Amino acid sequence: MPESTPDRTRMxxxxxxxxxxxxxxxxxxxxxxxxxxxxxxxxxxxxxxMLFFALSYMERFADTIHHPKEERFLFETIARRRPDIARVxxxxxxxxxxxxxxxARVRNALSACHKGDASVWPLFRQESDEYIxxxxxxxxxxxxxxxxxxxxVLTLEDWRTLNHAFxxxxxxxxxxxxxxxxxxxxxxxDGCYSRVPAGGDISS
Numbered sequence: 001m002p003e004s005t006p007d008r009t010r011m012x013x014x015x016x017x018x019x020x021x022x023x024x025x026x027x028x029x030x031x032x033x034x035x036x037x038x039x040x041x042x043x044x045x046x047x048x049x050m051l052f053f054a055l056s057y058m059e060r061f062a063d064t065i066h067h068p069k070e071e072r073f074l075f076e077t078i079a080r081r082r083p084d085i086a087r088v089x090x091x092x093x094x095x096x097x098x099x100x101x102x103x104a105r106v107r108n109a110l111s112a113c114h115k116g117d118a119s120v121w122p123l124f125r126q127e128s129d130e131y132i133x134x135x136x137x138x139x140x141x142x143x144x145x146x147x148x149x150x151x152x153v154l155t156l157e158d159w160r161t162l163n164h165a166f167x168x169x170x171x172x173x174x175x176x177x178x179x180x181x182x183x184x185x186x187x188x189x190d191g192c193y194s195r196v197p198a199g200g201d202i203s204s
Contacts, residue, residue, distance in 0.1 A: 012159050013167035014074070015147055021066045022139045024185055028057045029132045031192035036128050040121075048114045050191045055107050057188060061181050062135075063103070067096045070142070073165045074150060081153045092146070095138050102131045 011019070032054040039046035075089040109124035154162070 012151075012163055014159065014162040014165070015151070017166040018070065018074070018147065019143070021062075022143065025058070025062050025066070025135065025139065028054055028185065028188055029135055031188055032128060033132050034192060036125055040125055046113065046121075047191075048110070050188065051110055052107075052114075053184065053188050053191070055103065055110065057181070057184055058103055058135075059107075061184075063096070063100050065177070065181070067099075069166065071096070073162055074146070077154060077158050077162060078146070078150055081155075081158070082149070088146075092138075092142070095134075099131070099134060099138065102127070102134060106131050 032051065035047060035050055035054070038044060071089070071093055075092060079086045079089050106124065106127045109120050109127050112120040113124055
């Protein structure tokens with residue numbers, strides 16, 4: 001993750017929640033990359049189940065839970081305090097939408113490979129590489145630009161609302177769903193470690 005992250009001494013529960021989400025997403029993306037690279041050397045067949053699980057995490061957690069909460073709470077709150085930069089959040093919203101479209105292409109290419117069309121594998125690798133790079137760049141921008149801005153411009157009352165939204169249960173992401181994603185995340189990590197040769201790095 002980027003070096004220019006918010007000062008941890010200033011982190012609020014909302015910021016910590018976003019940073020933990022980003023770390024988990026980064027781990028899943030790195031597992032996806034490692035599993036693709038591991039199969040791409042031609043020595044082992046792709047583990048389609050684990051690849052689909054990684055894509056499912058991005059669809060069900062990153063796109064369905066994490067990104068909407070960022071937009072609904074963090075982005076809208078900052079935009080109210082700094083209407084002069086509201087277009088920045090339109091751009092970030094567009095990146096969220098573009099990421100969903102890119103992920104759909106990754107899944108479609110993987111599905112074609114899974115159905116037996118080996119000629120599509122290079123396209124899947126290219127699409128997955130581009131998707132992973134896009135997601136890391138997006139998270140780096142949020143951590144290096146948006147979170148520090150939030151810490152500078154939001155009021156105590158703003159943070160009370162954000163902390164409650166991100167740190168407590170709400171209809172968008174209750175405790176039961178949280179446990180489901182925690183279990184899926186653990187399953188992906190265990191699966192990646194058990195399939196990728198010793199020495200594979202999933203922490204970058």
